[in-house]
Amino acid sequence: MSRPGGFRPHAPREAPRSTTSPPRPPPRPPAQQRQRFDKPRLQPQVTTLWDYPSQHYGDEEQGDQRYRGATPSYVIWNVLSRFTKAGDRVVDPFCGSGTTLDVCADLDREGLGFDVAPARADVRNADARSLPLKDRSVALVFMDPPYADNLDYSDDPRCIGKLKANGQWQRAMRLAIKEAARVLQDEGVLAMFVCDVFKKNKVGNAFFPLGLELANLAREERLVAIDHVAVVRHNRTLEMGNYRQAADEQGFFLRGFNHLLLFRKRERTVE
Numbered sequence: 182m183s184r185p186g187g188f189r190p191h192a193p194r195e196a197p198r199s200t201t202s203p204p205r206p207p208p209r210p211p212a213q214q215r216q217r218f219d220k221p222r223l224q225p226q227v228t229t230l231w232d233y234p235s236q237h238y239g240d241e242e243q244g245d246q247r248y249r250g251a252t253p254s255y256v257i258w259n260v261l262s263r264f265t266k267a268g269d270r271v272v273d274p275f276c277g278s279g280t281t282l283d284v285c286a287d288l289d290r291e292g293l294g295f296d297v298a299p300a301r302a303d304v305r306n307a308d309a310r311s312l313p314l315k316d317r318s319v320a321l322v323f324m325d326p327p328y329a330d331n332l333d334y335s336d337d338p339r340c341i342g343k344l345k346a347n348g349q350w351q352r353a354m355r356l357a358i359k360e361a362a363r364v365l366q367d368e369g370v371l372a373m374f375v376c377d378v379f380k381k382n383k384v385g386n387a388f389f390p391l392g393l394e395l396a397n398l399a400r401e402e403r404l405v406a407i408d409h410v411a412v413v414r415h416n417r418t419l420e421m422g423n424y425r426q427a428a429d430e431q432g433f434f435l436r437g438f439n440h441l442l443l444f445r446k447r448e449r450t451v452e
């Protein structure tokens with residue numbers, strides 16, 4: 182699994198992205214105190230419940246594990262393995278640390294990555310709502326967008342991660358999905374990876390079903406649902422006593438899965 186090197190500035194190590202707001206986790210133990218394990222061989226997932234115990238497959242890292250909110254690479258590997266073939270063009274409009282580009286290199290796909298705050302040189306600076314690509318020029322779009330304003334990605338005013346899930350985020354994501362639909366070729370696939378958000382604050386609890394919202398937006402763009410996968414979250418905050426205790430005592434659920442929403446562009450009408 183070789184791929185071209187690249188400029189990879191590292192963000193400071195941070196906790197994985199949280200979608201609740203209970204207490205901060207304690208610092209991570211030093212590497213030598215962490216339990217070591219052998220990763221299982223990467224195999225295609227065959228049910229609609231996906232699980233793999235590592236952010237990365239193989240001996241190399243895909244993307245950058247220190248990038249806040251990096252996508253587990255086995256998810257992208259599975260999507261590309263199932264829905265594309267060698268040489269196909271794959272686009273990630275929210276490419277961050279470039280995980281999709283590394284998986285594309287491993288699988289011999291042509292990967293193109295865009296982001297308003299590119300974390301490395303082969304990710305190009307562009308807004309997901311306005312991609313420098315021709316209509317119908319892409320076989321598959323994979324996107325792992327900000328989950329509303331749950332993480333601070335950059336100061337770029339175009340960042341969708343600054344928008345609240347009170348309608349602002351939804352309006353921006355509608356445009357990103359519309360743009361994905363524009364660049365997809367007929368029968369091309371849109372894969373969206375997203376987690377719902379649960380917020381606790383003084384006023385009360387609020388649940389934002391972002392998975393449902395993205396699915397509705399895709400259907401409004403006349404994309405056809407292929408399937409819906411639940412991807413198990415291996416977020417270490419789930420294992421922490423203070424999070425568990427807060428969830429138990431204060432009556433909320435920690436996010437246990439991400440949605441992987443799979444849609445197809447179909448230009449001809451099927452009765």
Ligand SMILES: C[S@@+](CC[C@H](N)C(=O)[O-])C[C@H]1O[C@@H](n2cnc3c(N)ncnc32)[C@H](O)[C@@H]1O
Pocket residue numbers: 244245248249250251252253274275276277278279280281295296297298307308309310325326327334335339340341342
């Ligand atoms: C969840 S992260 C993506 C992580 C990426 N898949 C990885 O593995 O590193 C979301 C990304 O969306 C980017 N972003 C936010 N608003 C954007 C926009 N309008 N257009 C393009 N990228 C945007 C952020 O800068 C951030 O890098």
